[in-house]
Amino acid sequence: MKRRDFLKKTGKAATLAAVTGGAFWAFDGRQVHRYETASKIATAFEVPPDPTLPSLVMARNEDHVQAMKASLDAIGGIKRFVKPGERVTIKPNVGWDRSPEQAADTNPLLVGAMAALCFEAGAKRVVVTDVTCNDARRCFLRSGIREAAEKAGAEVLLEAEEDFITADLGGEMLTSWPVLKHFVETDRLINIPVVKHHSLSSCTIAMKNLYGIIGGMRHQLHQDIDQSIVDLAAFSKPTLTVVDATRVLLRGGPQGGSLDDVAIKNSVICATDQVAADSRACEFLGLEGDKVGHIALAGKSGLGTVDYNAAGFKELG
């Protein structure tokens, strides 16, 4: 072997050894990838309380949009809740692939009208979204909510895996959970639930609707449904709760399907106190707020007033 070849070969081998060693050395001591550590995030979107106004108002009207507008005006009007230039996220219940008359999803008229009101109040951006149970594309399509929201100029965003952020919800049951970022990265959150029967929590109205802001293994939440609903309600405080009791699903909830289970009530409740709103709205299902597990627990936890009359309940028309 020539000296030149010897040097060349030795040089190559030494380079390879150095690169290999260097690469391993660079990664030595790195942490094994563990669960993402979640941080707390701010999700209080409420407006300051106004003692001159009731904290919930119910209006009845066969024109559902008028019912919503009347009750909204009675608790301060949209301008109290949405300021010019703000980003607003609207959270209807779009859980299921059902048509509007089946009352499994929020009334699309209310969603569209609310989006339009937000724009009138000067909102910069209005997003309508939900973490659905059935396929999101079908749910938004068949519920009529996509069409209504888009007509009003709102953006309908379907959940995508990369849009979830893992957050510390700081609850008793709910600690680290994935939250859809549209419910966090916003200035105002308007919850528009529909009133439905539910076999485990008796009813699903405003606070239960907040299940739709999180992803992950939410089917496990049913093992302690009252506490997990209350945890969510403590985590996410909407600016405004608009309860859609225009049609109420009395049985076979939360998915329904049969028109025999739907009662027409033509009522809308606008509230700043979501516990009081739930407490009043559950009466449409023949329930009493203090006897419904999660509503009573929410009252005890200081999230709101179960005795809605004490919260200044006002009924119009």
Add this chain to the structure above:
Amino acid sequence: MSARTVRNLRRFSQLLFFGVFFWLILKTNFEVDLDPSNPSQITLPYPVSIALQFDPLVALSTLLANGTLYKGLLWSLVILIPTIFMGRFFCGWVCPLGSLNHWVSEVGSERRKRRGKGKIESNRYHKYQRIKYYILLFVLGSAWFGSLQSGVLDPLPLLARSIGTVVLPTIHTSAVGVVGWFKAIGIPPVGNAAQAVYDLIAPILFNFRLVHFHGILTIAFLFVAIIIGNRIFTRFWCRGLCPLGAMLGIFSRFAIFGLQKDEKTCDKCQLCVLQCQGGDNPDVGHAWRQAECHLCLNCQATCPQGSLSFKFFPEHEKTKENPLPIVKPDISRRKVVTSVAAGMVAVPLLRSGGTFEVNANPRLVRPPGSVMESDFIARCIRCGQCMRVCPNNALHPTIMESGVEGIWTPILIPRIGYCEPTCTLCGEVCPTGAILHLTTEQKVGDKEHEPNRIGTAFFDRGRCLPWAMDRPCIVCEEWCPTSPKAIHLKVETVINREGKEVTVQRPYIDPALCTGCGACEFACPVVDKPAVYVTAVGESRSRENQILLERSRTRNRKEES
């Protein structure tokens, strides 16, 4: 028009048809707008399975297997009748898998083995090219006996299946991985740029969400083998194995369009053989094989002497140096009989096993609207369109769940996705009627009509939270889409470990109401092996696979009337 212009026309045609085929597969996707006048009926905006309806082998084999021509299968005559006059123009100008093979064969093929003498030798007619006729006759024989196997190797279903369940999902998964990797580098602009590129291509190429298909490795294996085959022999698949090519070869027996060779001007340079796609001996000195020619017209375009020309009623004098074309496929009568007989015998052989009738897999849950199993096997061409269009990723290719005979036919796997109650897209895209196109009303049922059922759910009480662990959970009941719900709850008082009385709501199934959609199995919080699961019993399509007496009775009465 010069020979070269014609060749360019062919290249354009190949690109065009491949593009159309690919685009149709991309559009076989839940990408729909609601018709406000009929909000309960969601349909696709394009007839996405049209390409498969142009396939003459699909038409002929399904006609043999079940005696009917479904929906648009008559369109296949648009391919078949011109073939009788022109020859296998489909293979060279139209077939998307043929074009893919053409490109893979030609791109950068200048390797030692594939140049000069070696390539000329490999491009001559070889006896292995007969295999495709055996395959064709075999599948026609088994189709005649009621088992449709043509789809396994028919190029259009094969390509639709491979792109839909293998290629696109694989690209999607890798794209997600690459974007994740760029984001993990930790330099925000790099991650954002990667995400921007992803967001740009995702709506065109990818599904709404990442899909997973059961058993696609077997599909991938065949597809990759076909692609790699091109690197060994030019268009190995098209020359040697393709049953559709064989069928078109047989139908071109009396073609009036063909190759005319001029012995006088030919200087035996053999450039034509070098460029030949079909392996059909285009040079002077060998007999041209009409049934093998793809009509790519390379030989005519490349001939420096102008000795070769494709024309109607070609004629040249037969000489020792310049023999007349051989118009018949190279297959003896004895082999024809043997192949058909083998195909026929294969059917009873496959069905004498237990899986077809007496011991069918209980998890063989077919898509909604599927016809009875014997008819299903006589119709399904395994094109995978139903799997691709399913919005919930519920439909998957089988491996062995329906036996060897039913490989790659659709099966519903609720753990991955359940059947969306009002969705009827799988039946809409099915090109052969294995899955009938139901209306939403037919699927969901109403007061007079039974819903379409695909199975029945059962509880595994040893794994169910309220049954085995005294814990509350009603998720299956919540998800049950029938009205009234097939899953109902009974409040029961039990003594727990501490000796305390606790009340739980325990779920029960009402088999008279369950449609087998699998929403309960999908949603069950016992993740790895759900405490509620669906088996096929009770499926509307079967007369025997029933539990309930009254359903068998109403069914028989309906059939009598």
